[in-house]
Amino acid sequence: MLPLSLLRTGQGHQIMVELKNGETYNGVLVNCDNWMNINLKNVVRTSKDSDKFWKVETCYIRGNTIKYISVPDEIIDLVVEEEQTFKPYIPKTYDNSSSSKDSSPRGRGRGDSSRGRGDSSRGRGESTEYRGRGGTRTRGRGDSSRGRGESSEYRGRGRGRGTQ
Amino acid sequence: MSLLEPYIKKNVLVLTYDGRNLVGVLRGIDQAVNIILESCHERIYSEEGIQKFPLGVHIIRGDDVAVVGEIDKELDDKLDLPSIVADPLKPIVY
Amino acid sequence: MTSLSNKKESILDLQKFLGKEILVKFTGGREVQGILKGYDQLVNITLDRTEEFIRDPQDPLTVTEQKRYLGLVVCRGSSVMMVCPTEGCQQIENPYV
Numbered sequence: 001m002l003p004l005s006l007l008r009t010g011q012g013h014q015i016m017v018e019l020k021n022g023e024t025y026n027g028v029l030v031n032c033d034n035w036m037n038i039n040l041k042n043v044v045r046t047s048k049d050s051d052k053f054w055k056v057e058t059c060y061i062r063g064n065t066i067k068y069i070s071v072p073d074e075i076i077d078l079v080v081e082e083e084q085t086f087k088p089y090i091p092k093t094y095d096n097s098s099s100s101k102d103s104s105p106r107g108r109g110r111g112d113s114s115r116g117r118g119d120s121s122r123g124r125g126e127s128t129e130y131r132g133r134g135g136t137r138t139r140g141r142g143d144s145s146r147g148r149g150e151s152s153e154y155r156g157r158g159r160g161r162g163t164q
Numbered sequence: 165m166s167l168l169e170p171y172i173k174k175n176v177l178v179l180t181y182d183g184r185n186l187v188g189v190l191r192g193i194d195q196a197v198n199i200i201l202e203s204c205h206e207r208i209y210s211e212e213g214i215q216k217f218p219l220g221v222h223i224i225r226g227d228d229v230a231v232v233g234e235i236d237k238e239l240d241d242k243l244d245l246p247s248i249v250a251d252p253l254k255p256i257v258y
Numbered sequence: 259m260t261s262l263s264n265k266k267e268s269i270l271d272l273q274k275f276l277g278k279e280i281l282v283k284f285t286g287g288r289e290v291q292g293i294l295k296g297y298d299q300l301v302n303i304t305l306d307r308t309e310e311f312i313r314d315p316q317d318p319l320t321v322t323e324q325k326r327y328l329g330l331v332v333c334r335g336s337s338v339m340m341v342c343p344t345e346g347c348q349q350i351e352n353p354y355v
Contacts, residue, residue: 001200002192002193003192003199003200003223004194004198005192006191006192006221006223007223019340020228021287031269032269033269036198036225037270043342044353052349053351053352053353055346055348055349055353056342056347057343057346058343058346059340059341059342060269060270060340060342061340064227065285065339065340066225067180067182067224067225068222068224068228069223070221070222070223071220071221071222075221076191076200076202076221
């Protein structure tokens with residue numbers, strides 16, 4: 001059982017919070033979040049030495065200053081009911097007995113055609129005819145024109161942008 | 165998930181940074197080592213022996229937890245607490 | 259339940275305290291009271307006509323009645339420990355006895 005779920009279930013109930021500085025806050029839990037920050041109402045605040053008491057209508061307490069929270073015993077039974085509705089997580093196993101058609105994991109852009117990279121040689125220059133130079137269609141880098149472009153006419157870009 | 169998983173549903177003793185000794189059933193944990201103790205009581209050490217202070221259900225914030233130890237309930241029940249005299253633990257100070 | 263709906267919103271709705279006097283406690287023990295002028299999601303707070311409560315020199319965690327006037331103040335959200343409106347706040351006798 002996660003402590004934060006127990007806390008969330010305690011919303012609407014009277015709880016007692018002790019902070020790291022020793023003060024205690026007794027009040028109804030209005031709201032809480034994932035950082036254990038809480039909103040209380042109708043609170044009785046007791047000083048560290050238990051000599052001063054305040055009545056506070058509403059207050060917000062930062063989670064990282066809490067030392068501990070005391071909740072009523074009934075709350076734990078309420079949480080147990082909630083948790084039974086969760087389905088346990090079973091990771092998928094890739095083997096022949098699985099019902100899916102292709103057993104191999106697809107992965108991200110693997111597939112058949114290079115989806116991520118682009119079919120027609122966008123990045124690196126896979127086409128054999130149009131190499132990287134500066135001819136008609138410059139796609140990829142190719143062999144000759146490396147970075148800077150060696151042909152005099154079609155200079156420098158050479159990255160495969162295409163001077164067309 | 166966590167090294168504390170084998171301790172769940174067992175009787176444990178939790179030592180907190182302020183030097184408190186809390187004994188109870190470990191019901192829940194999370195990655196931040198926040199702890200849920202059920203039927204927990206605090207053991208206060210003093211010259212008069214150990215005093216038990218019942219607390220109910222407690223959520224202890226992880227950054228206050230120093231030690232979590234599993235207790236053998238049978239052995240623990242055999243202890244005569246009022247006769248054990250020891251100095252209380254001091255709080256951890258940076 | 260409601261805290262899971264909008265992850266970006268803080269559960270502290272400072273909108274309703276705007277213009278009102280609030281008490282802010284900081285990590286380290288400082289306590290400050292002032293009129294809420296502005297805030298943001300990280301709970302950084304601007305207070306006007308702020309007064310700081312002076313702490314007991316022997317025990318830096320308890321606060322005395324003395325105050326010192328600070329004026330317009332920006333409080334850093336990371337060290338804000340507790341926020342409450344002063345109008346709902348009053349000192350009382352031991353209610354547990």
